[in-house]
Structure formats: structure tokens, C-alpha cells
Amino acid sequence: MNPDYISLHDKQFKPYLSAARLAEVEQELAARLNQDYADKKPLFLAILNGSFMFASDLLKLVQIPCEVSFIRVASYQGTSSTGEVKEVLGLTEELAGRHVVLLEDIVDTGHTMRMLLDKLATKQPASLEVATLFMKPECLQHELAIRYVGLSIPNDFIVGYGLDYDGLGRNYPDVYKVV
Template sequence: MKRIQLLDKQFALSIPASDIKKALWEMAEKMNKELKDQNPLMICILNGSFMFSADLMKLIDFPCEISFVKLASYEGMGSTGKVKQLIGLNEEIEGRTVVLLEDIVDTGVTIENLMNQLDSQKPKDVKVATLLFKPEACKKNVKLDYVGLEIPNDFIVGYGLDYDGYGRNLPDIYTVID
């Protein structure tokens, strides 16, 4: 099994790039059917979702816009439980369908926080597309409309996900082992 080292931690391959691509195709196929006539605003949640959002957008075949917000809730290997907004949304969303593009939903705190913020701007609908979902870790009742892969409650890196800023560039996803 392929292993890598990032800073002081060892990681083992857990999701190869081919499985990620398959999940993206399946998500895009569903979105292409359900959102084709809605002209949605896709919102990439930085930093972790940049690779997922870019690859997913290449598979979308309906008119849409994309924008970016930057939120932070992690330090090291754990969630702080608090969400800091570092870069906000500039687009008008009243009456529009909005799709949040998230790399991973674990506790659900970030998605719930952002959905509450957006709700006050009166969108027509807010949907959530996440590449990865950790059902065991989820503490919030958030509706996920598009889920690529369900995974165990392990700390992972790669494909946009990081450990203290490292590992985002990896095409595969790795699980911490030491």
C-alpha cells in the first residue's frame, strides 16, 4: 500500500484518484438532470474544495456561475467547532438556486453555518454537493443533496484536503496511520 509523510504524520492511500473521478461523474450526471433549467450559482468553499469544484465544473453541462467563499474551522487534525468567514460572497442570491460545493462534511458545523447565513438572503433553494461525507462524525442535521463517497471518521488528506496546509496537491486521498 502506498504511503506518504506530511510533516510529522504518516498516511496510507485510502481513495485512489480513479474512485474520485467515478464519484465526480456520478454526481455530475445527477446534477445535470436536476439543475439543467435552474441557472444555479455554485459556491466553492475554500480552501479544501478547490480541486473538487474545478473537476466537477468541467463535467457540468448546464448554464451556471461559480463564486467562492473562504471559511475556516480546522486547526491541525481537528475541528475547532467555530467557523470563521475569511472571504465572503459578493453575488446577489435572492430568488436563485445556490449549490454549495464542499470537499468534506464531517461534523456539519461549516455547512450549517453557511446555510444559515445564506438563508437570510432569501435564495430560492440551497443545495449541498460534497465529495466526501463522514456519517459517524456528523453532529448537525444537514441535508446533503449530492454525495460522492461516504467514508469512515478518519483524518484524511489529498485532493484539496490538508494537514496544516500540506497535501492539498495530491491526486489521491490518504488516511492518517501514525
């Protein structure tokens, strides 16, 4: 067994993206956000659980006045989306007239994002955008115009850097893909 591989539950994962590469992507996203929201004081809504590392590292690079809050939704079981989205923790901030940016770890089927965008749009924000670290274009089942995409990746199941496999793997600084 290769010592770089990790085992989580019944699956093996091999190295895919380094923490250094993820940091480069976040620098690029933060530069765009700093420019696009320079005079807007956005509200960043990090979607838990998966986006916690991405949101933390990205927001350290955001150098404009902003607010940060969290919403928790779940749609995954094992290695695939259930197709059902359940909101676990709700939003307490007023969104009307605000510039809102959702921070997500990964967009694959788009079920979660579609539900959130539809739900949050009813609260009449001035603007509503998504910044995601990863996007799987070949998995999308919804029409989504995502303005801030760190990396488009193939349909491989990945863990690490906040992403998990049935609760395990979020703590790794690098990203691994299933073997």
C-alpha cells in the same frame, strides 16, 4: 517504509482512494446536477480552500449554464475541527431567487455547513443545496439534509485532493488516510 505512504509533518498517511475512483464519483454527481438543474442556471459556490480540486473537476463535467463563485471559511486546526467557524472571504453575488449549490470537499462535524446554510438562507435563494465529495456521518453534530454526497466515509483523517494537514497534502491527486 512503504513507498506509497506519504509523510506530512509528524504523521504518516497510506493510500485510501485513487484519483480514478474520485473521477467516477464526480461523474455520478455531475450527472445528477445536470439533470436536477437543467432549466435553472445555478450558482455554484465553492468553499475554499479544500474544495478547489473537487470544484474544478466537478464543474468541468457540469454541462448546463451556471455561474461559479468562491467563499472561504475555516474551522480546522491540525487534524480536528476547532468547532469555531470564521468566514474569511465573503460573498458578493446576489442570492435572492437564485438556485445555489455549495460545493464542499468534506462534511464531518457539520459546523461549517450549518453556519453557511443558516447564513445563506437569510439571503432568500430559490433553493440552497450542498454537494460534497466526502461525508462522515458518524461525526455529524448537526441535522443536515445534504442532497449530493459523493462518498460516505468512516471517521478517518484524510488528506490529498484538496484536503490538508496543517497546510500540507492538498496537491496530491489521490486521497490518503492517516496511519
